[in-house]
Amino acid sequence: MSEEENQNQNSDEKETSKEINQEEKEEKKSRFTFKCTRCDACCKExxxxxxxxxxxxxxxxxxxxxxxxxxxxxxxxPNGTVDLILKPLLSEKEEKTEESPEEALKKTPLEDLLNEKCPLYNKEQEKCLVYENRPLSCRTYPLDYDGTHFSIVDVDCPGVGQEGMTKEELKEMRDTAKQMNYELTRIRIALPVLNQIISRNVMMDLMRQNMEAMSKMSDEDRQKLEEIFKGAQEEQ
Incomplete structure (x- = not known):
């Protein structure tokens, strides 16, 4: 092999080595690592x-x-899917002191609560009140799985990129994300069906109660009710 060919070969090897090193750096940079810093940002907003x-x-x-x-x-x-959720709490400045938290929840549209805190997070104590029983969604946050690919739903989470995550912890988090996807699909199928059944049963119960009430009315009361209905129809 001539000296020129030898130099070309060495140059190619160096270039290949650089490309491999660059790929390794990119792979290391893109590899998901996570350690919860307990900043509680995901609970507060x-x-x-x-x-x-x-x-x-x-x-x-x-x-x-x-x-x-x-x-x-x-x-x-907004995309039409139906979820069962933990409804966030109103900010303290928006809460009415004379109302219970439950009443405030009922009167506030969910769209106004998208950036509010979890109802089971205590700001004063700075801790989750149900940590041992926290939802599956909290256990996999910020890792998400859509049935095909993993993704990070909150790239600004301080725990993303933290070193020290073991292979076992990564596998567990991925398995939890997959389970969350499966469970979310399961309840999204079940909720509309259950809602239809429950609504139908409620309507049937109301009709039955009305019929029973009508059957127990006296002729005089029934006549008065018919006159009320007739008057309402004439006004229309």
């Missing part, structure tokens, strides 16, 4: 937290389901 059947089953087993009931609500997202 989280918005609606999706709840799954897994969460309900966990709370039922641990005897704490009743504690969550005041904060559960069905929410139709």
């Amino acid at each position: 989280r918005g609606p937290i999706p709840i799954t059947l897994w969460d309900l089953e966990l709370w039922a087993r641990n005897g704490v389901l009743a504690n969550f009931l005041p904060y559960l609500e069905v929410y139709t997202r």
Whole structure:
């Protein structure tokens, strides 16, 4: 091999080595690592937290389901999907002192609460009040799985990029994200069906109660009611 060919080969090897090193750097940079710093940012400005059947089953087993009931609500997202959520709390400056938190929740549109804190996070104590029973969504945050790919839903989370995550911890977090995707799909299928069944049963119960009430009315009361209905129709 001539000296010129030898130099060209060395140059190619160096270039290849540089490319490999660059790829390794990029891979290291893009590799997901996470360590929760307990900054609680995801609790203070989280918005609606999706709840799954897994969460309900966990709370039922641990005897704490009743504690969550005041904060559960069905929410139709802008994309049309229906979720069961933990409805966020109003900011303290917007809360009315004469109303209970439950009443404030009922009167406030969810769209106005998208950047509010989780109802089960205590700002004064700076801690989650239900950490051992926290929802599946909180356990996988900020990692998300859409059924095909993983993604980070909050790139500004201080824990993203923190070193020290073991392979076992990464696997566990990925498995939790996959489970969240499965459970979210499951409850999104179940909720509309259950809603239809419950609504139908409620309507049937109301009709039955009305019929029973009518059957117990005297002829005089029934005649008065018919006159009221007739008068209302004439006004229209």
